[in-house]
Amino acid sequence: MTNHATRQTSPVHALIVVDIQKDATEGARAVPDAARLLDRTADLIARARKGGALVVHVQNDGQPGTGDEPGTPGWALHHPVEESATETVIRKTRDDGFHGTALQELLTGAGASALAVCGVMSEMCVQATARTALELGYRVVMPHDAHATHDxxxxxxxxxxxxAAAVSRVAEWGLGSDVEVVPFAADVSFAAPDPSAD
Known part of the structure; x- marks a missing residue:
């Protein structure tokens, strides 16, 4: 029995972009190889939009004095958001993007049953969000080159x-056999969700 899929071929209906904020992607506190991460997440966002998938930017509201404290430069999202019926921002205060947010309702309302999860930090907010998605019964895809963390x-x-690279790999592995880990963001394909689907 294999523990993880090596390629994802069928489309996903939603892209969850976790905490791609300036505190984690620019300057002295940026994750290693942040330029690669930003390139891969930008590509995923562009292709998700083109495919009609739901795009959810998850933005962490850090505690006062932290690099992602709301209203500070580090709190800002790196990628521009094209607010629409299929693209939005959800703010959170915990690692898990589902905790205390409308993320599940948003996905359910859109008819999204399959998600791709990317962003930072691999072993914290990315893993926590992916784990809850799996527990809720979503199909979850993680492109290996589109999430990152620190040493x-x-x-x-x-x-x-x-x-950091080992931490990211362990974060994937720790999600168990149900997550679909694919090598590259380019392996992920997108399709519009079906709101009428059961």
Missing amino acids: IPAAPGISDVVP
């Missing part, structure tokens, strides 16, 4: 530095 610092007596 885990060394901890004396516990471990050396854990490289």
